[in-house]
Amino acid sequence: MRCANGPNNSPETRYNRGGKQCTQVSLRSYIFHGIDHNNDKDNMAHCELAQLNIAQMRTPIDAPEMADFVANLDRINALAEAAPGFVWRLQSDEGNATALRPFGDSTLVNLSVWASVDALNIYVYKSAHVEIMKRRKEWFDRMQEAYMVLWWVPAGHRPDEAEAMQRLQTLRAMGPTDKAFTFKQTFPAPL
Numbered sequence: 001m002r003c004a005n006g007p008n009n010s011p012e013t014r015y016n017r018g019g020k021q022c023t024q025v026s027l028r029s030y031i032f033h034g035i036d037h038n039n040d041k042d043n044m045a046h047c048e049l050a051q052l053n054i055a056q057m058r059t060p061i062d063a064p065e066m067a068d069f070v071a072n073l074d075r076i077n078a079l080a081e082a083a084p085g086f087v088w089r090l091q092s093d094e095g096n097a098t099a100l101r102p103f104g105d106s107t108l109v110n111l112s113v114w115a116s117v118d119a120l121n122i123y124v125y126k127s128a129h130v131e132i133m134k135r136r137k138e139w140f141d142r143m144q145e146a147y148m149v150l151w152w153v154p155a156g157h158r159p160d161e162a163e164a165m166q167r168l169q170t171l172r173a174m175g176p177t178d179k180a181f182t183f184k185q186t187f188p189a190p191l
């Protein structure tokens with residue numbers, strides 16, 4: 001698979017990148033927050049990294065047991081959106097990802113796109129996000145199957161829930177491959 005650069009693969013393409021407007025001024029250049037990201041080591045101009053993780057809640061989201069998790073959502077989402085390499089995350093028009101339940105009422109979905117494996121890894125394991133992740137067992141059941149998957153997408157592509165679930169099913173059925181992988185076994189972006 002060869003990844004295209006942006007939605008139309010043409011100069012002067014305007015679209016939303018990481019919740020902010022940007023302009024693609026050439027095949028390898030973005031103007032974003034007034035910064036030219038041509039030399040950003042995490043910016044892979046032809047591909048971006050998609051990630052899905054799902055979690056089975058122990059109780060309904062409005063239960064008292066989930067209150068601390070819910071209270072931290074805005075802070076953790078803002079941390080992600082401000083992180084270097086963040087591109088996009090699935091959310092409702094109101095900005096609420098927990099309202100989307102494509103895999104059932106008790107399953108929360110986190111679907112996002114990042115510039116690279118390194119960018120996502122730094123956010124997940126080397127930011128304040130790790131504090132919440134360490135408390136996962138307080139709010140979510142332990143899953144017996146894989147609940148997180150990574151895969152490469154063309155720059156500008158925003159995966160939907162069906163695509164994400166297919167990648168998770170591929171990982172569960174085949175283990176890590178270049179089509180669906182994990183942090184423990186990554187694959188380079190296609191050329």
